[in-house]
Amino acid sequence: MNDKQEPYIALRGVQKAFRIGAETIPIFSGLDLSIARGDFVAVMGPSGSGKSTLLNMLGGLDSPDAGEIRIGRSHLEQMGEGARAAWRAHGMGIVFQFYNLLPMLNASENIELPLLLKPLGRKERRARVETVMDLVGLAGRQRQFPSSMSGGQQQRVGIARAIVGDPDLLLCDEPTGDLDRKSANDILEMLGFLNRELQKTIIMVTHDPEAAAFARRTLHLNKGEFVEQQGRGQ
Amino acid sequence: MTFFQLMRRNAWRKRLRATLLMFSVGVAFLIYALTASFLGGSQGAAGASDNLLGVFNKSGRGLPLPLAYLNRIAADADVAAVAYTARMRGFVEVEKNIVMTSAVDPRAIAAANGDELGLTPDLIAALEEGRDRVLVGKALAEAQGWSVGQRIGVTSQLMRADGSRDWRFVISGIFEGVNASTDTYFMLARYDTINEARARDKDTVDTFVVRPREGVSSGVLAARIDALFTNSAAQTRTQSEKQFLEGFLRQFADVGLIVGLVVGAAFVTILMITVNTMLFAVRERSFEIGVMKVLGFSQGRIMTLVLGETLFIFAAGGAAGLFLAKLATQLIGPEFGLVFSLSVLSKSLAIIAGLGLLTGLLPAWNAMRLPIVNAFRSR
Numbered sequence: 001m002n003d004k005q006e007p008y009i010a011l012r013g014v015q016k017a018f019r020i021g022a023e024t025i026p027i028f029s030g031l032d033l034s035i036a037r038g039d040f041v042a043v044m045g046p047s048g049s050g051k052s053t054l055l056n057m058l059g060g061l062d063s064p065d066a067g068e069i070r071i072g073r074s075h076l077e078q079m080g081e082g083a084r085a086a087w088r089a090h091g092m093g094i095v096f097q098f099y100n101l102l103p104m105l106n107a108s109e110n111i112e113l114p115l116l117l118k119p120l121g122r123k124e125r126r127a128r129v130e131t132v133m134d135l136v137g138l139a140g141r142q143r144q145f146p147s148s149m150s151g152g153q154q155q156r157v158g159i160a161r162a163i164v165g166d167p168d169l170l171l172c173d174e175p176t177g178d179l180d181r182k183s184a185n186d187i188l189e190m191l192g193f194l195n196r197e198l199q200k201t202i203i204m205v206t207h208d209p210e211a212a213a214f215a216r217r218t219l220h221l222n223k224g225e226f227v228e229q230q231g232r233g234q
Numbered sequence: 235m236t237f238f239q240l241m242r243r244n245a246w247r248k249r250l251r252a253t254l255l256m257f258s259v260g261v262a263f264l265i266y267a268l269t270a271s272f273l274g275g276s277q278g279a280a281g282a283s284d285n286l287l288g289v290f291n292k293s294g295r296g297l298p299l300p301l302a303y304l305n306r307i308a309a310d311a312d313v314a315a316v317a318y319t320a321r322m323r324g325f326v327e328v329e330k331n332i333v334m335t336s337a338v339d340p341r342a343i344a345a346a347n348g349d350e351l352g353l354t355p356d357l358i359a360a361l362e363e364g365r366d367r368v369l370v371g372k373a374l375a376e377a378q379g380w381s382v383g384q385r386i387g388v389t390s391q392l393m394r395a396d397g398s399r400d401w402r403f404v405i406s407g408i409f410e411g412v413n414a415s416t417d418t419y420f421m422l423a424r425y426d427t428i429n430e431a432r433a434r435d436k437d438t439v440d441t442f443v444v445r446p447r448e449g450v451s452s453g454v455l456a457a458r459i460d461a462l463f464t465n466s467a468a469q470t471r472t473q474s475e476k477q478f479l480e481g482f483l484r485q486f487a488d489v490g491l492i493v494g495l496v497v498g499a500a501f502v503t504i505l506m507i508t509v510n511t512m513l514f515a516v517r518e519r520s521f522e523i524g525v526m527k528v529l530g531f532s533q534g535r536i537m538t539l540v541l542g543e544t545l546f547i548f549a550a551g552g553a554a555g556l557f558l559a560k561l562a563t564q565l566i567g568p569e570f571g572l573v574f575s576l577s578v579l580s581k582s583l584a585i586i587a588g589l590g591l592l593t594g595l596l597p598a599w600n601a602m603r604l605p606i607v608n609a610f611r612s613r
Contacts, residue, residue, distance in 0.1 A: 085527065085532040100521075116240065117529075
């Protein structure tokens, strides 16, 4: 990252604590982070280190108690619920560990779901769905329902759903945590491809060092602070 | 896929549950539409006019009034037309097959009540063709399987001068009424024939039918007519046709109140069942609602989605109930006083929309307010 260039993602002095009854458990007390556009960052750390909380705040699913979270030109900490929903619809895609596909929709309908929020005609929506299904290797499985797909196939649908709106940012929460090694590697190769060829900025939370090796760099989160390591696989 | 299809898929995801809910809603609207059709159609009360006045004997509706009152009523400047009827209750073939015959002067009844009954000049001319001619209402003709030109016999409580109770008529025409809710389950015979042949109560009538001039308050005219006969042997009570028919029905029971209570109970039950079921349905889907919010579905869209689901269930169930009610009213026929009018349909549609939204409100509100992080913990 060029220091003079403004980072694509900037966290400044982010504070977050959870209250359980009368007890307050601090997670971050002044977290700073900069990520350049087009980067592929893996975030690792022990359980309870704040990885998921970080991802939730980056996705606008949760708000910081204090501090600034800027992605592109959007200041998430200043947005209300409605504005954050609109930002999620257009600015980012998210890939979950357990895919989180809607069971009553088939593969192409699951992928099309975020496009219902965009001013697109039915034809264009269908064309975009076809394109991303080809891209993730799911051509011909449009009508298949999640219940009849393997974990790897479901995760491909999850990735296709995350990128169908062509967002700049992809947030991945343990995307290979529920997959066997081969399927996991396929998914990681695909994320690498999206990063290299389509210049998607990717932030991936993982416990798996082999998965982290696919990223350009790895950040270790410990007690609410980052320790950076160089990625190995790219 | 469209937003509507997404909503429909959600509603249909548990088919048995959705079907049972639609069935309950359908039954409620079947009950509502049938009772509303009965209220609207019973004895033609819905089709009855507020502007048409009936003059009856104040001592009892079954008691006669002298025909001589006709000229005094007609002399009022605010009366546009006046007719008179003598009602004859009887049966055809078997005693339970009851038919009512109104003995009228053809031209007078055409002038006073012809528009509502659908009495065309041709029908009036046909009634005048012979003394034994009658015009039969469409509902009665259909129920009895009668047609024009047919000879019919009616056994009446009204005795003839020769001691017989059998009256013979020839059907010269069928009148249809101005709309479906007009009572046409009776026939019109000629007053001169009936009056001449009957053994007693000659030159009396049961009712004078008065049409006020345009712009005249029917209430004021009614009071003035009654005032004309205050000091007469037979005092009068003048009411609008609608008041008369509603009062007539109330002699048996307050049908409106009973119907209101039955329908109200059905709707409240359905409301509670649907709200409860939808609350469960939304709770079951908390996680998926969270996923949709992550994908960018706003609170408004989530609310619309859940409201749309309940509306869909009410629309499908309600449409089925209304269809069955329409079918039932057509099969049973208007002689039972069931008329599925446009007013019943539009009220039903308004209730479908209202209850659909009302039942969806609480579940939709819960879904809308559900924080994403909490939704994800629900898995």
